[in-house]
Amino acid sequence: MSIFWLIAYHSLLIAKLTLMVVTRIAPSPTGDPHVGTAYQALFNYVFAKQQGGKFIVRLEDTDRTRYNPESERRILEMLEWIGLSPDESPTKGGPNAPYIQSQRVEIHREHAFRLLELGAAYRAFETPEELAADRKAAEAAGSNYRGYNRRYRDYPKEESDRRAAAGEPFAIRLKVPLEGKTIVHDLLRGPVEFDNAELDDKILLKTDGFPVYHLAAMVDDHLMGVTHVIRAEEWLTSTPFHIHILKAFGWEEPVWCHTPLLRNPDKSKLSKRKMDTSVDSYRAQGILAEALLNYLGTMGWSMPDEREIFSVQDMIQHFDLSRISLGGPVFGLDKLKWYNGKYIREVLSLDELAERVKPFVEKADYNYVSDTYLKQVIEALRARFETLQEFVDKSVYFFRDDYPTSDKALAKLREGAGFLPELRELLGQLPDFLPETTEPALKQFAEAKGVKAGAVMQPLRAALTGSLETPGMFDILMLLGKERVLERLERASTL
RNA sequence: GGCCCCAUCGACUAGCGGUUAGGUCACCGCUCUUUCACAGCGGCGGCAGGGGUUCGAGUCCCCUUGGGGUCACCA
Numbered sequence: 001m002s003i004f005w006l007i008a009y010h011s012l013l014i015a016k017l018t019l020m021v022v023t024r025i026a027p028s029p030t031g032d033p034h035v036g037t038a039y040q041a042l043f044n045y046v047f048a049k050q051q052g053g054k055f056i057v058r059l060e061d062t063d064r065t066r067y068n069p070e071s072e073r074r075i076l077e078m079l080e081w082i083g084l085s086p087d088e089s090p091t092k093g094g095p096n097a098p099y100i101q102s103q104r105v106e107i108h109r110e111h112a113f114r115l116l117e118l119g120a121a122y123r124a125f126e127t128p129e130e131l132a133a134d135r136k137a138a139e140a141a142g143s144n145y146r147g148y149n150r151r152y153r154d155y156p157k158e159e160s161d162r163r164a165a166a167g168e169p170f171a172i173r174l175k176v177p178l179e180g181k182t183i184v185h186d187l188l189r190g191p192v193e194f195d196n197a198e199l200d201d202k203i204l205l206k207t208d209g210f211p212v213y214h215l216a217a218m219v220d221d222h223l224m225g226v227t228h229v230i231r232a233e234e235w236l237t238s239t240p241f242h243i244h245i246l247k248a249f250g251w252e253e254p255v256w257c258h259t260p261l262l263r264n265p266d267k268s269k270l271s272k273r274k275m276d277t278s279v280d281s282y283r284a285q286g287i288l289a290e291a292l293l294n295y296l297g298t299m300g301w302s303m304p305d306e307r308e309i310f311s312v313q314d315m316i317q318h319f320d321l322s323r324i325s326l327g328g329p330v331f332g333l334d335k336l337k338w339y340n341g342k343y344i345r346e347v348l349s350l351d352e353l354a355e356r357v358k359p360f361v362e363k364a365d366y367n368y369v370s371d372t373y374l375k376q377v378i379e380a381l382r383a384r385f386e387t388l389q390e391f392v393d394k395s396v397y398f399f400r401d402d403y404p405t406s407d408k409a410l411a412k413l414r415e416g417a418g419f420l421p422e423l424r425e426l427l428g429q430l431p432d433f434l435p436e437t438t439e440p441a442l443k444q445f446a447e448a449k450g451v452k453a454g455a456v457m458q459p460l461r462a463a464l465t466g467s468l469e470t471p472g473m474f475d476i477l478m479l480l481g482k483e484r485v486l487e488r489l490e491r492a493s494t495l
Numbered sequence: 496g497g498c499c500c501c502a503u504c505g506a507c508u509a510g511c512g513g514u515u516a517g518g519u520c521a522c523c524g525c526u527c528u529u530u531c532a533c534a535g536c537g538g539c540g541g542c543a544g545g546g547g548u549u550c551g552a553g554u555c556c557c558c559u560u561g562g563g564g565u566c567a568c569c570a
Contacts, residue, residue, distance in 0.1 A: 028570045063569050128568060135567095147566070171568055189500070198498055198566090206568040213570050237499055237565045260501080260563095267562060295507090298519085302508055308519050325508075328563060332506055335520045345533070383533035394531095412530095442529085457529035469531035 021053025022226045026101075026217060028060045029071040032278035033078035035331065036232065036262050036270055039296045043259060043324075044230050045084040046315045056224055057089040059100045060217065062210045067102075078279045082289045083312065088224075096224040101216050108211035111219045111249070112172045112204045120248035121204055123160045123170040124152045147200035148173070172205040174244060182240035187257040188324055194240040202241055214238065218245045221254060230257045230321070233328075234269070257321060260300045263328045270331055282336075286360055286388025290347065291340040299329040309342060341386035350375055353382075360388045366399035376479055380471040397465040398479060401487075405466035405495065412468060413492055416459020419449060423460065424489040433482050435474035442473070463492035 023044040027037045041057075048055040057079065061067050076091055088094025098104060115121035126134075134149055152160070153175060164170060177196040184192045204215040211219075221229065236258045246253055262270040270277055282292060293312055301324050303310050310318075344353060354375050361368055368374040377398045378391070385391040397403035405413070413420075426445055430437055446456040457473050464476060464485060477485060 203568050454529050
């Protein structure tokens, strides 16, 4: 971007700041809460908060065929889970209620008809089948332009009125200019030019009386005082149409800011066909909201000081919309997991971590005896799990006696079969199982046997945990306690 | 295909005319060590290509190439 535009857009931005900043996300309740929604929510939320403005959530459910009420609830819940709580939303309400678009159809309809009266829009009487046929014909003719053929654009008003009065179904389309250019002033890209000749007389109001996204979004954004439309890049090409809707009403444009699109590892637009895009699913796997948010914050954005670990609060403090980079970032699980591990072992307090782990442990039907014991186990395993579910998977032997034994562990166990009874004897005689006691005892034992410590520890580890990848032996002995240790060694001799 | 956007290590990114092109993940070593991790240290690895502009381009312009988005009575 040139310096000129940089300055121009910054002053544009600053001019807007004299008003209250209002941002929004407008998810459509058609499926699982999407990480792309969380991503947009993050940027909209952070920017609004930084500017002392408001962040609104509005549900775009005007497509009745794809509508899913369950999805609606889960999207709102997801936002609460990640802590990006809207100032106004369907559940919170607010001065611009309702925040569910289907409850605003009357408003949209009125606005569509206003445009009709203004002569900025017109009735179109063809059926979807006719349109499909038109498209097919255009395709067959080898035409590049497959848009609407504007059959009714200049239809005589009397005719149109007559057919409408006769009860004939119709859609309402916007009369977009046939010539000239439309310039989208994108905060990140500068001016983006579109030839009006490339545009289409898109539908504003469907035959079923429901508005199409474009109309509903522009009307609602205007009515709700949205000042900055921060949305995914996939919307960039429909922005000229949005501008023409706004113009037809005589309304001011918001600041447009199109963020890069999250990608699958193959670089295509993030999709559930290729990736797990469900925030709920990450949550169920034991990904922490903080880690998810931190990771999303590095998608197309970075802290000015380049630190990798930062919270939403940190973002609010240092956020700069214009620092968003435009290459489409790949949403990759490796780094997400790393972030999660980092939060588990360095960011969350032990108490906090224990609270997060609890539901997972309970779901696994683990008997964790006490909070103290749970915390001790967590501490022992802390550097060894990256998701909460992984904790469950790697801690079975601390909570249940029916833990599985891996083949490798079994082999190790058999290697030590010769001295395990003797070792059991020794352990049984120890006054306590504190590391200060067990460590020298075990080391002396190994020495007496003339083997390295590992040769004793590994079979013991295998016997007590069924695994070869565990916390330190002395921690295990202490946590398990004498009774369980002796029991397990006894049982091991039968394996 | 038309239109639009984008382009620094495999991935996420810093860089906004003068840098030995920096950091993070992943990967590979080493150290620590009772295993596995963690941690620390080190390594591998990049400005897509070609033209300009300039004393000087990763940084500015153009072209090519590549990737993506969009062309619905979906959002």
